[in-house]
Amino acid sequence: MASFTPTIPAPRPTTSRGNRADLPPVAGGGDGGRPDPDSPDYGARLRRARLGLAVALTPIMMLFVAFTSAYIVRQGLPTFDPHTNTVVHDWIPVPLPTLLFLVNTCVLLLSSITMEYARRQLARQVALEPVQSIPGISLGTESKFPWLALTIILGLCFLGGQWLAWRDLAARGFYVATGPSSSFIYLLTGGHAVHLLGGILALLVAGTAVVLHRPLASRRIVVDVTAWYWHFMALLWIYILALLEFAH
Amino acid sequence: MVAQESHQHAAPQGFIRKWVFSLDHKVIGLQYYFLALTAVFVGMFLSLLMRIHLIWPTAILPLVGEIKPETYLSLVTMHGTIMVFFVLTTAPQGGFGNYFLPIQIGAPDMAFPVLNMLSFWTTFVAYIVMLAAFFVVGGAPLHGWTGYAPMSALQSSGPGEGLGADLWIISIAIFCIASLMGALNFITTTLDMRAKGMSMFRMPLTCWSWFITAILGLLAFGVLLSAGILLLMDRNLGTSFFLPLGTINGQMTGHKGGSPLLWQHLFWFFGHPEVYIAILPGMGVASQILSTFSRKPIFGYKAMVYAMLSIGLLGFMVWGHHMFMSGMSPYSAFAFSIMTMAIGVPSAIKTFNWLGTLHKGRIRFQSPMLFAIGFVSLFVSGGLSGPFLAQPALDIPLHDTAFVPGHFHLIMGVAAIFGIFAATYYWFPKMFGRMMDEKLARIHFFLTLIGTYCVFMPMHYLGLAGQPRRYSQLTELAYLHPLVGLNTFMTYAAIVTVAAQLIFLFNLFWSMFKGQKASDNPWEATTLEWTTATPPPHDNFGGHTPVVHNGPYEYSVPGAPRDYVMQTDPATVAAH
Numbered sequence A: 001m002a003s004f005t006p007t008i009p010a011p012r013p014t015t016s017r018g019n020r021a022d023l024p025p026v027a028g029g030g031d032g033g034r035p036d037p038d039s040p041d042y043g044a045r046l047r048r049a050r051l052g053l054a055v056a057l058t059p060i061m062m063l064f065v066a067f068t069s070a071y072i073v074r075q076g077l078p079t080f081d082p083h084t085n086t087v088v089h090d091w092i093p094v095p096l097p098t099l100l101f102l103v104n105t106c107v108l109l110l111s112s113i114t115m116e117y118a119r120r121q122l123a124r125q126v127a128l129e130p131v132q133s134i135p136g137i138s139l140g141t142e143s144k145f146p147w148l149a150l151t152i153i154l155g156l157c158f159l160g161g162q163w164l165a166w167r168d169l170a171a172r173g174f175y176v177a178t179g180p181s182s183s184f185i186y187l188l189t190g191g192h193a194v195h196l197l198g199g200i201l202a203l204l205v206a207g208t209a210v211v212l213h214r215p216l217a218s219r220r221i222v223v224d225v226t227a228w229y230w231h232f233m234a235l236l237w238i239y240i241l242a243l244l245e246f247a248h
Numbered sequence B: 001m002v003a004q005e006s007h008q009h010a011a012p013q014g015f016i017r018k019w020v021f022s023l024d025h026k027v028i029g030l031q032y033y034f035l036a037l038t039a040v041f042v043g044m045f046l047s048l049l050m051r052i053h054l055i056w057p058t059a060i061l062p063l064v065g066e067i068k069p070e071t072y073l074s075l076v077t078m079h080g081t082i083m084v085f086f087v088l089t090t091a092p093q094g095g096f097g098n099y100f101l102p103i104q105i106g107a108p109d110m111a112f113p114v115l116n117m118l119s120f121w122t123t124f125v126a127y128i129v130m131l132a133a134f135f136v137v138g139g140a141p142l143h144g145w146t147g148y149a150p151m152s153a154l155q156s157s158g159p160g161e162g163l164g165a166d167l168w169i170i171s172i173a174i175f176c177i178a179s180l181m182g183a184l185n186f187i188t189t190t191l192d193m194r195a196k197g198m199s200m201f202r203m204p205l206t207c208w209s210w211f212i213t214a215i216l217g218l219l220a221f222g223v224l225l226s227a228g229i230l231l232l233m234d235r236n237l238g239t240s241f242f243l244p245l246g247t248i249n250g251q252m253t254g255h256k257g258g259s260p261l262l263w264q265h266l267f268w269f270f271g272h273p274e275v276y277i278a279i280l281p282g283m284g285v286a287s288q289i290l291s292t293f294s295r296k297p298i299f300g301y302k303a304m305v306y307a308m309l310s311i312g313l314l315g316f317m318v319w320g321h322h323m324f325m326s327g328m329s330p331y332s333a334f335a336f337s338i339m340t341m342a343i344g345v346p347s348a349i350k351t352f353n354w355l356g357t358l359h360k361g362r363i364r365f366q367s368p369m370l371f372a373i374g375f376v377s378l379f380v381s382g383g384l385s386g387p388f389l390a391q392p393a394l395d396i397p398l399h400d401t402a403f404v405p406g407h408f409h410l411i412m413g414v415a416a417i418f419g420i421f422a423a424t425y426y427w428f429p430k431m432f433g434r435m436m437d438e439k440l441a442r443i444h445f446f447l448t449l450i451g452t453y454c455v456f457m458p459m460h461y462l463g464l465a466g467q468p469r470r471y472s473q474l475t476e477l478a479y480l481h482p483l484v485g486l487n488t489f490m491t492y493a494a495i496v497t498v499a500a501q502l503i504f505l506f507n508l509f510w511s512m513f514k515g516q517k518a519s520d521n522p523w524e525a526t527t528l529e530w531t532t533a534t535p536p537p538h539d540n541f542g543g544h545t546p547v548v549h550n551g552p553y554e555y556s557v558p559g560a561p562r563d564y565v566m567q568t569d570p571a572t573v574a575a576h
Helices: A042-076 A098-132 A147-171 A180-211 A216-246 B012-020 B025-055 B069-088 B090-105 B113-135 B163-192 B205-236 B260-294 B301-315 B330-342 B344-358 B367-383 B385-389 B392-398 B403-432 B438-464 B478-514
Strands: A078-081 A086-089
Touching: A042 A180, A042 A216, A042 B163, A042 B205, A042 B260, A098 A147, A098 A216, A147 A180, A147 A216, A180 A216, A180 B205, B025 B069, B025 B090, B025 B113, B025 B403, B025 B478, B069 B090, B069 B113, B069 B163, B069 B260, B069 B403, B090 B113, B090 B163, B090 B205, B090 B260, B090 B403, B113 B163, B163 B205, B205 B260, B205 B301, B260 B301, B260 B344, B260 B367, B260 B403, B301 B344, B330 B344, B330 B385, B330 B392, B344 B367, B367 B385, B367 B403, B367 B438, B385 B392, B385 B403, B403 B438, B403 B478, B438 B478
Parallel strands: none
Antiparallel strands: A078 A086
8 A cells, every 4th residue: 555645646537438527427337347346355255244244133133122022011911801890911821832842943953053064164165275276186085065955954844843833833723813922922933934034045045156156255155144144043043932931 | 247348328238237226335325315305305295285284274285185184194194204214214324325435434335235235226115115005095094104003003993094004014114124234234334344544533423423323223123123013913913912902983903902002112212213313414414514614623523423322322212202191100201301311411512512613613604514504503493392302291291282393393304404405515516526506505595494494493382382283173273273373374484495495406406417517626625535536436436445544624734735634645744
């Protein structure tokens, strides 16, 4: 970097539109033409993506904090019963399909572990990429285990398990509108499922990147960020389960 | 991305990539700005209909015909919603923030350009869904921009509460997601993309204000989204989060046990920070402009930053002052009241620092400066009624009167709009390469300043005299009869003010094509956007990355060759 920068250094760009400053700026626009300023700087991109993810988890947390506060407030609310002319609590604790939930929790935690393996596997591949490109060097011991695919399958298994849990609740007569307690069970588990589905979609994007021969580094960034998101989803699920089990 | 050269005659596909689904933060900023520009005229038209209806209740108005009481309520709702979400949240942050945050911190673009584009187009979808509520069976919803349950939670509670209200809630939910994407981008960009030498405390106060606004948005919009989801479930899935046992039109609603107050808590936990989301960028712009046009460093730069931070922090602890009427415990009311009045301290710090900046300055009364001074004036006169309303004992009689609209229109509405105007006049030369017409700008300023004061100052008086808000009929009530004359005056003032905005609109578009050519730094300002070409090239700085050596407001530095030291100038003079 030059130690001296002139006051008004940038000359008027003459490439795109000469000196015509009378129209709205067209010098920007599209993303063509621009040499991607940060594509070579892989480390900076990874750091930025991780920072972005950390920021993005905040509103997700706020969403569930708001649901939790509504849950606790609603649980304590009395309601007027016109038949007996008294104030009663209409919060009917719903017997949870606990065993199914525990199985699902194990599946999700397992998927978190495989996700971590997938993340580390890709990180290692990125680190070894320059070495492997040298002719004659082979790293035969490198694992090719499909951790990513396994994670996607386990994630889908978890969602399937949640579906069974909802079926189980419905079979016992607890629907979304049956009572405040069942409303919140569907709301919290459903909200979590939607967010986890987003993570699965991101992993599918990373998976198709292999087919499309995208650069390994870009794929690694997607997988790395999704891995942190995935672990957050596992923690969120444990929190939701604890809330439903202990505050019902 | 296909590498393509940008020639003057771009192919149609190039046009779409350049101007429609652009990844360039400058184009996205302009898209936000023009979206807000259409929204502000829609919102203003609705307010004009309301003002006219208040004094001529039987008049048949263009586009809406006769105004029935429910039509009036839907006008109230849509005016408030469109103005708050699609103007005050969109233009200062999405518009100017997008355009100038990366340039002012010396970055080539936002951190996540694709997310930035998605954020705009999601906002656009929300806007279309919101406007669609006018054109469905039953029309627009009646529940006000605050969407209070139980009215908003029941399909049958009014003519607009069917599909119209569903569209309204869906639009707000989409808008939440869009704002969250935007906030994520702003925060990451500010933390990670600053140029060499641009420490946090060398950022212009505008960048600080966008950064803090983004944090507020990040924390607040998720809560509004959750409230919207619960409301949609109450309306369409038969749950009872916000609906207690009750009847409507003589029939049981089928809901029981919910609490309308729960909605108020969730809504205002978002709603109060939203007020600061609207006003903080205006504070940043006012600071920037007051310093530039007084040719003085901003008085108390760090105090300004800490004041904004504490306003943001306190903003999350005061939502209950919107609910003094709800019968809350006097102890909670007392706590909320104290916290609310505490916001007066950082607000006063900001005000005195602005005045301190003006004091003994060599003031240049150009149009951006006029609007910045107007901002300070409106901020003070709108803000002073805040401590009144912060006290439960005063709020309870005043809450449902015109006093409250008077208060929040001055401070959140007009002051924030003056911030947008100041920013427009200030940055127009950089955005479009031409100057706006100064004479028209002055006419616009004085008409708008006097006009808005004439509309909103009397509202305080009307409120103290007992005129209720949200009533569609005022002329028939005997006790309000003495106030009809004042209401008529306000309506005339509103018409003049709206007409004055046509001057602005003309000036904006005329200057875009016919205005006097602008130099790269017409205001002799110091921040990074004035070091680059006009309009800025695609990567903002034409291939090189700026290096920052100075603070953002180095004006009249003793010993400097000019009366301003740019942020990129060598640090030989500035004593820091």
